[in-house]
Amino acid sequence: xxxxxxxxxxxxxxxxxxxxxxxxxxxTLIWGVMxxxxxxxxxxxxxxxxxxxxxxxxxxxxxxxSLPMIVVLLFFIGLxxxxxxxxxVLGYPGLIALLATFGLxxxxxxxxxxxxxxxxxxxxxxxxxxxxxxxxGLYFSLSQTAAAxxxxxxxxxxxxxxxxxxxxxxxxxxxxxKDTALLMGIxxxxxxxxxxxxxxxxxxxxxxxxxxxxxxxxxxxxxxxxLCFVIVALGGFGNIMGAFLAGILVGLVENVGGFFIGPEFxxxxxxxxxxxxISMRPKGLFGW
Amino acid sequence: xxxxIYWVILLALVxxxxxxxxxxxxxxxxxLYPLSGALTEAGKRMKAVYEVAAExxxxxxxxxxxxxxxxxxxPNKGGAKIVLKFYDTQGSPEVGKAETERALQEGSAKLIIGxxxxxxxxxxxxxxxxxxxxxxxxxxxxxxxxERGLKYFFRVAPTDFHDSRMFFTFLDDMKKQGKDxxxxxxxxxxxxxxxxxxxxxxxxxxxxxxxxxLVADVPYEYKATDVNxxxxxxxxxxxxxxxxxxLFSEMTLFAKTYQNLxxxxxxxxxxxxxxxxxxFASQLGNTVEGYMGSCTFAEDxxxxxxxxxxxxxxxxxKTGMNLDGIAMEGFTTLFVAADAFNRAKDLSPxxxxxxxxxxxxxxxxxxxxxxxxxxxxxxxxIDSTLSQIQKGDYKVVWPNEWSTTAMTWPMRP
Numbered sequence: 001x002x003x004x005x006x007x008x009x010x011x012x013x014x015x016x017x018x019x020x021x022x023x024x025x026x027x028t029l030i031w032g033v034m035x036x037x038x039x040x041x042x043x044x045x046x047x048x049x050x051x052x053x054x055x056x057x058x059x060x061x062x063x064x065x066s067l068p069m070i071v072v073l074l075f076f077i078g079l080x081x082x083x084x085x086x087x088x089v090l091g092y093p094g095l096i097a098l099l100a101t102f103g104l105x106x107x108x109x110x111x112x113x114x115x116x117x118x119x120x121x122x123x124x125x126x127x128x129x130x131x132x133x134x135x136x137g138l139y140f141s142l143s144q145t146a147a148a149x150x151x152x153x154x155x156x157x158x159x160x161x162x163x164x165x166x167x168x169x170x171x172x173x174x175x176x177x178k179d180t181a182l183l184m185g186i187x188x189x190x191x192x193x194x195x196x197x198x199x200x201x202x203x204x205x206x207x208x209x210x211x212x213x214x215x216x217x218x219x220x221x222x223x224x225x226x227l228c229f230v231i232v233a234l235g236g237f238g239n240i241m242g243a244f245l246a247g248i249l250v251g252l253v254e255n256v257g258g259f260f261i262g263p264e265f266x267x268x269x270x271x272x273x274x275x276x277x278i279s280m281r282p283k284g285l286f287g288w
Numbered sequence: 289x290x291x292x293i294y295w296v297i298l299l300a301l302v303x304x305x306x307x308x309x310x311x312x313x314x315x316x317x318x319x320l321y322p323l324s325g326a327l328t329e330a331g332k333r334m335k336a337v338y339e340v341a342a343e344x345x346x347x348x349x350x351x352x353x354x355x356x357x358x359x360x361x362x363p364n365k366g367g368a369k370i371v372l373k374f375y376d377t378q379g380s381p382e383v384g385k386a387e388t389e390r391a392l393q394e395g396s397a398k399l400i401i402g403x404x405x406x407x408x409x410x411x412x413x414x415x416x417x418x419x420x421x422x423x424x425x426x427x428x429x430x431x432x433x434x435e436r437g438l439k440y441f442f443r444v445a446p447t448d449f450h451d452s453r454m455f456f457t458f459l460d461d462m463k464k465q466g467k468d469x470x471x472x473x474x475x476x477x478x479x480x481x482x483x484x485x486x487x488x489x490x491x492x493x494x495x496x497x498x499x500x501x502l503v504a505d506v507p508y509e510y511k512a513t514d515v516n517x518x519x520x521x522x523x524x525x526x527x528x529x530x531x532x533x534x535l536f537s538e539m540t541l542f543a544k545t546y547q548n549l550x551x552x553x554x555x556x557x558x559x560x561x562x563x564x565x566x567x568f569a570s571q572l573g574n575t576v577e578g579y580m581g582s583c584t585f586a587e588d589x590x591x592x593x594x595x596x597x598x599x600x601x602x603x604x605x606k607t608g609m610n611l612d613g614i615a616m617e618g619f620t621t622l623f624v625a626a627d628a629f630n631r632a633k634d635l636s637p638x639x640x641x642x643x644x645x646x647x648x649x650x651x652x653x654x655x656x657x658x659x660x661x662x663x664x665x666x667x668x669x670i671d672s673t674l675s676q677i678q679k680g681d682y683k684v685v686w687p688n689e690w691s692t693t694a695m696t697w698p699m700r701p
Binding site for chain 2 (some may be wrong): 002125144219224266
């Protein structure tokens with residue numbers, strides 16, 4: 001067994017795992033604060049990728065430069081989702097909100113399908129796309145390396161925001177006990193809205209980077225969403241650090257396990273790992 | 289007297305309208321394609337090409353080598369027009385089965401054409417067979433589809449068998465020229481299409497008596513999020529040739545990952561799938577320079593058969609894209625249906641089935657003589673060629689009879 005192949009497997013697993021992490025962090029943030037599983041999360045990712053692609057295609061704006069705009073746009077999409085989809089069903093059984101996001105997911109996907117068509121789109125001439133760094137037989141795709149770094153930075157920024165800022169404390173307080181937070185004068189609706197915005201902004205970052213190495217099409221979000229639901233559960237619902245580490249773990253299991261046991265089993269391995277973990281720790285690796 | 293003239297005119301008008309009504313009689317065809325879901329793009333392209341084919345059959349066009357183009361409608365059925373009714377399979381075998389049942393229950397269609405993926409063609413054609421209803425398969429390539437002994441199933445497209453035979457004849461040719469082609473890696477999605485393509489490749493390797501060696505057998509899950517493990521497995525095996533049975537989304541992912549992980553090989557050859565989507569070449573540019581694949585239609589053919597230009601322009605006006613092999617197979621399929629309607633003694637399912645079984649349609653739309661089905665319903669007059677992406681265009685490079693451009697070998701010098 002060639003050592004460089006093994007190292008390459010670990011590097012590739014880490015790089016893609018970090019992208020999974022960021023998508024899952026957005027998802028777990030919303031769950032942790034609001035107890036709502038956002039089924040439209042993958043579609044937010046798709047919207048971010050489509051916006052990035054269109055900015056590149058129509059205005060020649062490289063995905064790396066359009067990234068801040070996409071993050072802001074997704075943040076507002078998150079706010080709007082809360083205002084018009086989630087807020088009206090707050091206070092009703094959780095299943096209603098879950099079904100509302102499920103409906104939103106179908107709506108977004110079909111609107112994109114209707115207005116933009118089903119075609120696959122690929123960006124291949126951006127600053128990051130198709131470029132590779134090579135050291136001692138190891139290859140680092142510039143687009144994946146940048147995506148991984150971006151995801152680490154975004155997750156760290158979220159972590160700092162939650163642990164150091166006043167709003168972060170309000171958010172954590174709301175996550176712990178919504179009613180008591182309300183009694184303490186915290187505007188929980190505002191916290192919920194901003195949480196949805198932040199969750200969507202996370203996939204904005206992930207989508208803005210993914211577009212450099214992944215085809216864009218209306219169904220693209222689904223491919224990632226299912227894996228990210230597993231990551232969120234594996235890391236512990238609502239636990240940001242858990243989702244971050246579980247994403248990396250899933251990336252590594254997929255790559256290293258897939259190579260040694262067989263690529264056709266790489267997703268099976270992830271689900272087996274998930275089943276083992278929840279049978280021993282039903283609240284996930286870092287759940288409490 | 290004057291009154292009787294009015295009556296005569298009225299009678300003449302009634303007769304004229306009734307004959308027009310007869311001339312405008314319609315023959316409905318049910319088409320099963322993925323018009324939503326992950327394969328919508330492919331389904332919409334197929335819809336466009338069938339609409340072009342129906343336009344040509346129902347109208348009058350001067351296209352050489354294409355029967356039923358000059359005449360309006362189906363000549364032996366009083367010029368009856370073909371009407372298309374699309375049913376959305378969503379790319380799912382279960383939905384496909386339900387839609388087939390629906391088409392049969394509605395009862396207005398005389399023939400079913402479908403489906404895009406082999407995995408959907410298989411169960412939907414079983415439903416048609418159970419109901420003794422003729423089913424014409426346009427593009428699904430799994431050889432197993434015509435190995436089931438069905439009586440009402442016919443396929444126009446070449447199969448994995450034809451493609452794999454063509455690939456290995458090509459590799460034999462390369463071997464004679466002293467090129468390294470012994471070590472083969474096979475990459476395929478774990479679906480009906482991919483698994484059967486793999487089986488055909490394995491058979492060809494076994495038949496070669498040691499001329500070729502399968503050094504990597506790499507199946508992967510359809511809708512993959514990344515293919516790093518797959519590509520590294522291939523890289524570790526150091527193949528001379530990589531053979532793909534892969535649809536568009538994963539094909540772009542593989543191409544980018546080969547580039548990202550520095551995989552070098554002499555040739556990358558694809559079965560019918562993502563490679564044939566014109567966007568693969570136009571959007572991925574240098575990343576896929578030198579990739580090769582089976583091809584039943586390329587723009588190059590227009591220089592060999594100028595009459596195809598008109599069809600290509602009609603298709604391009606609808607889709608903004610040039611015809612590709614899969615689209616051309618669909619186009620030809622509707623002419624096979626038209627020919628069967630024309631020759632069938634009536635439009636009952638059995639009469640149409642019998643007409644399909646005796647098809648011998650000479651049509652100059654694809655390599656080969658046209659369409660003639662064997663006892664299993666497989667077209668035996670079809671041939672395939674090998675195209676290569678060169679500077680963003682698909683160029684036919686093999687065999688010499690069809691090639692217009694010299695091949696680039698190895699694909700990445």
